[in-house]
Amino acid sequence: MTQSHRIVGGQIDRTKTLSFTFDGLPYQGHPGDTLASALLANGVRLMGRSFKYHRPRGPISSGSEEPNALVELRSGGRQEPNTRATVAELYDGLTANSQNRWPSLRFDAMGINDKLSTFFAAGFYYKTFMWPKSFWEKLYEPIIRRAAGLGSVTREEDPDDYDKGFLHCDLLVIGAGPTGLMAALTAGRAGKRVILTDEDFRMGGRLNAETFAVGDAPGADWAAATVAELLVGAFDHGIYSAVERVSDHLPTPAAGKPRQILWRLYTGKAILAGGATERPIAFENNDRPGIMIAGALRAYANRWGVKVGERVAVFTNNDDGLRTAKDLQAKGVDVVAVIDSRQGGDLLPGIRHLQGAEVIDTAGKLGLTSITIRHANGRSETVAVDALGVSGGWNPNVNIHSHHRSRPVYDASIAAFVPGQDGPPGLLVAGAAAGQMSTHDALKTGRDAALAALDLGTAPDLPQAEGAPIRITPLWHVAHGKGRAWIDQQNDVTVKDVKLAKQENFTSVEHLKRYTTLGMATDQGKTGNVIGLAIMAELTGRSIPETGTTIYRPPYTPVALGALAGRSRGTEFKPFRLTPSHQWAKEQGAVFVEVGNWLRTQWVPKAGETEWRQSVDREVLATRKSVGICDVTTLGKIDIQGTDAGAFLDRVYANTFSTLAVGKCRYGLMLREDGIVFDDGTTARMGENEYVMTTTTANAVTVFRHLEFCRQCLWPEMDVQLISTTEAWAQFSVAGPNARNLLAKIVDQDISDTAFPYMGAGNITVGGGLRARLFRISFSGELAYEIAVPTRYGDALLREMLAKGAEFDPIIYGTEALGVMRIEKGHVAGGELNGQSTALNMGLGKMVSKKKDSIGMVLSQREGLTDENGYRLVGVKPVDLHAKLTAGSHFLEKGAAPVAANDVGWLTSKVYSPHLGCDIALGYLKAGDKKIGQRMRIVNLLAGLDTEVEIISPHMFDPEGERLRG
Template structure:
């Protein structure tokens, strides 16, 4: 099909033809076209179906405010729903589909909804689908979801990259129309660091869409000249295709740059879109104005559009949306559409002007005091019905109708901090209030200065003020000559009618009738109106409809518009894809990985890794022939207990604590005492929260008189450090304590088992006999002359050490340990075996440290020293927390050794019903103990210590298990600790 509606002029490159398809039909357009302008050029007006009634729809705008022309772009994994055809930059090979229709756009079976529109009025869902409640999830919701909604997802992973970034500037100018260009030029010439962002791919704003001149040039040529100058200034960054979507606190703006959306696929390595966080000293909002329609019966047919859009298609894109057109207006700006189109040779059948009196247009049939009262045309406009001032009704055959109900300053960003715009009667529109976000200065049409001259002046003056405010002296600027016509509007909010439907919000299918219904049911406040009718709740946020809805409500309630309320907007200004917000953080790049020093070796061995926070730790190391994880874990446990095992424990947090008050400091952050710890020894420490619950635990070693090394759990390394800084700075600011994390500076390995000493003695340079290096000893040693640290601590209950070397030697160290351990059949064990052994030994970890447990609950009550003031000690002694019959840590084993246990099971007395009032506690962690040959578990049991030997049940209603258990000591292995001290 040829471009039948292409007319002369416009800022398109006719030498470049671009082929594209829409619903499988191939068309051609030109470089500089949008999808909408190219389709209109090809005579295609029908581009979508409405949300609720599936009414045939075409574009009503030529910009991002578009509610109707939503299409799916591209195919396969790059398919993107709900894209506004009016802002899609045409490229060669573009594939677009209409959406929300079945089986085809011209015949949509769901259009049956339109026939039943009397049922589907506002509040329909609330009224209809409330009862019976059980129907909602199974019946109503699936049906509604299928029937409503917009485009569909491909359900394939998006193959493109998205990125984020940070920009800094003195001045961000939002919008590159006349006021934005003038602002950027004034500030840029004065040397400010300026960012000029515009959502369009061609800067110039309305200047590109009008025939109005600036200086002695056309507006578009002037804009192109300014854009070229700005691009040449090193202190100005030009960002076309960039939507500033949100104004955040203190001069931070969010913006999305569509880096590759205008290309078939992004260039290699380049993102599809970038989400920018822009730090500004000032911002100038030059976002222009958005035209609003005048609702009349059946005002939603393809071909009926905003007058300014009709004119933009003709002037910027060289497209006549129809060969016979009419204009329906209540203001002078609408008249421009008629004159511009007539100059372009389009047949302007009539101008229907709701105002009476005033000068008549020359050479055009200008009907004053008239209204458009209806339209016809199933899939596109064929005729309109006009009622004259005297009441005579006639029908006019037209293919397009431009409607202008006036212009709303684009205040969106000014209300992102909940500033409510204020009403101006002379403009019949809201303008930004003075409490717009600090540093954000609205200018030009966005401020209600709707003439070209006023826009240029507003932009220049605001920029000059910014230049002065930021200490860059006084900026000079020359204002080019431009039209300065006053706004001439007589509000005419909608065409009154008792029967059919007149659309206000075309995207959510909200009509004048719906607003009347809301009024009738007393949902008269703006907030209620919005929620009851869904007015303005679609993806366009009601850019064209909100003010109309309020105006209709104002009339119904007999109040003025400002009395009725205001409408405010929220970020994002236009929809932002989740991909852009996620940036690089997806898939395997969702978060960084932290690798342990033994990672390379473990990978070579085929280790299975587990994510612990950001760390990848060895979970177990399967050997040849092992097919089940339990085989590996059981082997690792048994070999460690029998001879020796090696485990990478680098991930535990390590904090260096120095200073003459380091001991006193530790006494206050730990429930037990550290100032009395001898140099060269370590001690298990218990850290409480101020409310008395256990926060973290670990061993801390005294390396010198004023030097300690604290270890934390892997999970709490960061929060413990934060807490220590809090204590140091906020609570005891004059203690002589300096702290720094050393977690990653040292590669640390646990060597545990009866042969641990023999193995290590082969590695270290010093004597580590029990006499030379006793239980809980700590100190600096050397390994082949290399500085290292040794701690004689155990988590497994075995004779054990932790040896630390500088991390760069960590890989060599694991290899040396394995090599030295060969004669002992040493194993390297992972986190699973670690967990088995700590439960066998009765150490709390993970699930038992649940933030609701005290030291007493854990069987560690005696560690809490009451002789000193430490965080949490006082609160841990509250009456309810020290009840004799409170929860205590116990061991659990199944009465039948063959039966497994389930973590999360609750303890119940034999015979008690499985209900909450019989709950006696719960099982926190369980493992299979290869040493004992059956499952074992730890748990919290009411009055547990006194109940050792009792038989009860462990019930897990989720898993459907009910197991007979015996309560035992939590120390399954070596309760006297003889192995540790061997």
């Protein structure tokens, strides 16, 4: 297709032609075009369908404020919904599709909604789809979501990378129009580090869209293109965030380059030079393709060399609208009429300038064909036009200044809100964003802001520039007829909806927003909000300042979720940690499980095993028969040293450690200050003033943090030092009747029962001199040791144990077998250490010493936690040994109805015990200690289970502990 609407001039490179498609049709444009400017150059005005009524829509703007021209950009995994065609930089091969239409943009079946508009007024959904309640989720909402909507999300993974970065500067300049460029120039010439950001891919802001000069050069030449970043928001302490669109102008990012970078910017001072956004005027049928804000018509002509229509009219309430008419006429566009709502003043020469007139209606099904004008004398006239520019005045872009809840204040002289006083510390506002609308004032306030922000003495000279004042007589909407006059085109909010909100007493702006959806979605009401609140002010008889604005929040413009995620996705979502035995386990085809950040061996299948239980049962039986080895490196290890180390442990553990003999270890129970069990583990006394604590894998970090809190904040004079050594030692549990026999082949010292008794601990050497630690502790209930060597020897130690101990047929067991054996022994772990249970609940109440002060001791004695009929840990097995148990099932007395009132506890952990030949479980049961031997039911309504069980001691295997002392 030809670029039928291209006119002379503009900042596009006509020597190069770019091909692209929209809804499958091929078009051409030039470098420098946006998708919107290129489509308009090809005579395409219809670019979307509206959210609710499916009205045909075209762009109304040339920037990020665009509510209508939302497209799906690219395809496959790179498809990006809701992209504003007005900011998408054109590239060769770009593909875009319109959205929210079926079957096609020109014929949209859902256009029926427009005919039914009476039913779709604000609040319609809330009022209509209330009953029956259950229908909302299953029926109404899915239908509504299909009918009303934005673009669709691709189901494919985004193939591109997104990065995050950090930058520091003396001055951050937000916006690279005349104000921002002058501020950056001032600071840069003074030798300061400046970061200049702009949402456009070409620096210069409105200078690119205007014809006037800065100094001796055209404004656009004064501004040089550099980078494209959009500022997202202002956060605390001089931190801002911005997205750099590194590769959005390319079909695919260059090798090794990300698509976007989310920058975190640290700056002492910042200047908001975000300019202003023109707002329209509401009148009947003001949403047809071809109707734009006047400054956009001007920008398309001046910057992109595009005339939006052949016969153009301008409707304005201020002098800036007149500038649009003059610029268009100078470009040779046929300006049919200027409809100026104001009375008096000079008439534009050579243009039909109608003062005191208003546009009251328009016509044209898929695009504007005519407007109806009401003259000052009341006479109506219909004029054929295919483009209409509307100027209702300019709103300073105060958003970022208001991200800390600063309320903007109304300036009647420009009929707009300007930044208030209490913005983010260190952020100055200059230029149009501060209500300084002329180019001269922009340059001057930009320079002055840089001088003030950085306390500079010397200033560059200001170039000469226009300094025309704003002359505006506010006009928010045209009172005429019964048709719909759009305020917020993205959400299809009309003047009628504001009237309805008023009628139903949703008069606060925040209520107005929620009731009508005014100002929601991708454009956040950049063109519509102020009109909406001004109309509400008019309806309620309050002033505009009294009515106020809604709260502004980041982001300023939409940000891709990919940019927020950065590299944190897939396997890089979080760091993961590998155990010293990982390589060996991988070689054996082990199955891994995530435990916190760790990947642990879950089980190690052998040839012929087709089901996980076969592997786990074998690992359990082999361990209890001969010997099994398990990597327990993931347990937290904390070295605690100092003359007060023992006293410190007495304070942080519920039981006593200062009395522990050197060379011994003890099970420790750690409480939170509220009396609930925090963590458990064994702690060994390696020397007079040296202990080694172990924590659970899950709590390694939080226990260490807690101990530092106790040491620094509670008992700062204690002589005690802490260091985490979790990563420093590879540690293996060696368990089973042959554990000692196996270790004797590795360890250099005598480890006979006399030399190294149950609960012994000590420094040893292995393999002829390598320093190591040995602890005779058991989680499995077997004769067991934990042996630790410096991490880098972990893999070698494991292989050595398997080789030297081959005669004992050692096996490696994973976390599943570990779980089976600890449940058989009634040891608590994750399911029991649930953050709600006390030592008493676990049957460990006697461990809490009252003879000394310790964290949680006092509050563990609270009435509510010491109920003698409270929950107690019990063991459970089914009466019918073939019956299955499930964790999470609830205890009920026999015959009790399965309702919450009869619930007396729950199963915390369940496994199949190959020794007992049935499912077994641990659970918390009310007064469970008095119910041993009784029969109960466990009920799981989700799984449809109702099973008779016997309550037994939690110590289900070798209750006397003969094996571990062997």
